[in-house]
Amino acid sequence: MFQRYQAALSQRQEEAQFRSPHTYTPVDATHVIYHGSTYLMMASNNYLGLTHHPHVQARAKHAVDTYGTGSGGARLTSGSFPLFEELETKLAAWKGTEAALTFTAGFMANLGTITALAKPGDIIFSDQWNHASLIDGCRLSGATVKVYPHKDIATLEAMLQDSAASSMRFIITDGVFSMDGDLTPLPELLDLANRYDALLIVDDAHATGVIGDGRGTAHHFHCESPRIITTGTMSKALGAIGGYVCGTQTMIDYIINHSRPFIFATALSPADIGASIGALEVLEDDPSVYANLRINTEYMHHALRSLGIPGSSDTPIFPIIIGSNEDTLSASRICKEHRIILSAIRPPTVPVNTGRLRLTVTASHTQQDLQTVIEILQKLPTVTKL
């Protein structure tokens, strides 16, 4: 009975695709202890370094002291303690929407939003490189899913033209694509959404705290519309855990009443909510944190360019393309030998033969940290150059 699972695992080993978690003990926002030694972390989504910010930690501790460690129930039964309203009001104000709603994870926010809003008979147009949680939300909704080539507006328009006008239509996209760090063409998508009467769902998981003065994709592109529904996570730049959706009051009320991942899951813990509120307060009150992220992003962008490594300076996500799974694993191992954590990202997360080191800079890295990484990358023989 276990043969099939064992065979699948063996195949993964043979194809250099086997994965297992490594235990890293965080020391601060940019360093971890691994097997007794200190390593520089260059692979996390802790873009603003807020996991170790004193104000964020104090907010989390205060929330635990005040409300305990767990919420003890779903939001619609017993778990909705006072900090939820404070966080959701702050999130909505930060995103410039009427209302917001939290979920237990960004993954759940995407599942819970898409499955609540889209139904069999509807048509979803989904970018080819959307995150797994968007893809699974689309599948679970029962709507017809049409995948459009990455950011290809002309093809998407042709697909919209071909779709039945009687169907409810959705366009769904990452705001910042997680593996390449590129931005979705939001103004063009909003134009299509207006002309073809579609709802536009944008996942701001890697955009919140990162672009648009930290407010995300819509703010970056100066796009405002009740058609835009933004999802996201508190687990990356906000340094906590949990997901959210922002939109009009009607949409949020509808999601509260129809979203199974919202209705049937225990509410987030006080520490998560407290930390998330603290993170938004830091973003509002201390512009230097976001400014540091921009400075480090520009620095890395220019350094990589001078090495012939392509990439944009829009976001702190730099895909260092290697190629085969074996070479990607070996590049990651070389970085580790130099006390740098840069994970090997392989298929199916990315297309075959585009294995990569997903390098991320944060507001907390020093320029010396970045220089150390650049020197190692320079020595890797397998990096794809311009």
Ligand SMILES: Cc1ncc(COP(=O)(O)O)c(C=O)c1O
């Ligand atoms: C684009 C994107 N959306 C959603 C998620 C899920 O968020 P969470 O980790 O909070 O579940 C992730 C990553 O984890 C992501 O990269």
